[in-house]
Amino acid sequence: MTDTVERLKERFGELEPSEFRGQTRIAVPRDLVFEVLSTLHADFGFDMLVDITCVDYLNFRDATDRFGMVYALAGTESGERLIVRTFLNEPDLHVPSVVPLWEGANWLEREVFDMFGIEFDGHPDLRRILMPEEFTAFPLRKDYPLQGRGERHNFPTITRGSA
């Protein structure tokens, strides 16, 4: 595992690796993230994209950035796992889409867009996947109230007379 990180460091300079409970993570600047991921995909054998998700660090202690993208990768031959992270701040919530690398990223990126409002540049079909299309908010952001802003009650009422 450390071998992969060392080789990555040789190619891309200062990446910040860290370790937590046996999981290796590297933090990558946003401009480099597509390059790093495509290198991992092509040269390091990480042929499986386990998950793409996002974390909102609003009001989190010691946090300097608002959103943290998380790419969980795995190599099916080596059995290696690696978590690639990159940080985004408002108002520039753009990140390159990784659908050209892993086809399975399509719906994962749509979900992150639906819940956090992160825009994936180059995504073939970036629209909401879970919430209704007319929904306007991004519900997993920390500044969105848990019980919503009244969207769940914004429907016509059918009475006995009208049906």
Next chain:
Amino acid sequence: MAIDVPENVVVSRLDELASWCRKNSLWPMPFATACCGIELMATGASKHDLARFGAEVMRFSPRQCDLMIVAGRVVMKMLPVLQRIWQQMHEPKWCISMGACASTGGVFDTYCVVQGIDRFIPVDMYVPGCPPRPEQLIQAIIDLQDKIQHEGTLDGAEFDTARRQQTKRALIELPIIGQSPQFTR
């Protein structure tokens, strides 16, 4: 003036006859979205046997149903579907809100879960429980049958809301054997 009624002939009102037919052949539309749907299936299965009450014919086409059983939580993306199905059902029709989630939203007090379907469609019976036992659902269907027999009319005047607010049988305290005077030996 006495009318001579032959044997095996009962005189009734047409309203009561229609209500009697309707209450004994309720065709449920199972709108099962969560674990309450499993109990709904158990209610229809052989052990609890909803057929004893004439309501075993589950139909997945709203055109064939007259009793909607909403079993489970309804999210805001599903609610337009629920309303559409309710509108597609023919009159006369009734609705049972089965379980805590359908009635109040239950523990799912979040942005996307509707807090009680009775805000958006009319509901005749609420079944408490998480999920309710099949016996509870059967009790609700029996109570609904009582209600249909009690207030059903041919022209649907019972759907007038003021008259619907009558005491449900489940809310009347039942006599306890040995304590209530009418059961003492």
